[in-house]
Amino acid sequence: MTINYFIQQITMAKYAIAICELHNTDLHGKTVDSSNDIENHYLASYILTPEEFYNNEWYDIIENMKNMYENSENNLTHSNIRNYKHIIENKEYFTPNIVDLTYLPGNECVASLKTNWLKRVQKEWRRVYNCRKEIENGRKTISAQKERQLTGKWPKHLRNWPMMKL
Numbered sequence: 001m002t003i004n005y006f007i008q009q010i011t012m013a014k015y016a017i018a019i020c021e022l023h024n025t026d027l028h029g030k031t032v033d034s035s036n037d038i039e040n041h042y043l044a045s046y047i048l049t050p051e052e053f054y055n056n057e058w059y060d061i062i063e064n065m066k067n068m069y070e071n072s073e074n075n076l077t078h079s080n081i082r083n084y085k086h087i088i089e090n091k092e093y094f095t096p097n098i099v100d101l102t103y104l105p106g107n108e109c110v111a112s113l114k115t116n117w118l119k120r121v122q123k124e125w126r127r128v129y130n131c132r133k134e135i136e137n138g139r140k141t142i143s144a145q146k147e148r149q150l151t152g153k154w155p156k157h158l159r160n161w162p163m164m165k166l
Helices: 003-012 050-054 058-071 084-089 115-139 142-151
Strands: 015-022 042-048 096-103 109-113
Touching (some): 015 058, 015 084, 015 109, 042 050, 042 096, 042 109, 115 142
Antiparallel strands (some): 015 096, 096 109
16 A cells, blocks of 8 residues: 555544654644644554554554653643643553644644543443443343232332443
8 A cells, every 4th residue: 555545545534543652842843834733632653554553563662652752851841721631641641642633834734632522432331331231230120020910010129221422
């Protein structure tokens, strides 16, 4: 697969999987052609192909990025973010993310992280699933079966089947 074909596929897709990092002028630099608000964006540092993602080839990329941060000055600061050092030391900072790619006027490829929405859906579904399991187990009890047989309805605490709310 040629690089031009890959870039064309990325620009056509709505979402991509990328390894992102906050733009830091000390690390990434800034020129007169750079967009004015580049410091406020996540850079899509490396956009993964599906093959790279599924073959776990991104582990080496992340290790190289971590080494770059560790070898840079220990006093890394950011012009707009006060807790920048705390953010980059988080173990989940260097992970592949589902992103919406955008190109700024300075031709920088930036990303809007969408992975957090996926995590929210997973968390809500886990909650609903656990509630449903509890209701199913409650309906299996002899007392619940007996009430259903006598009244035609489940006990009040076992009537409502939980649904997802987002």
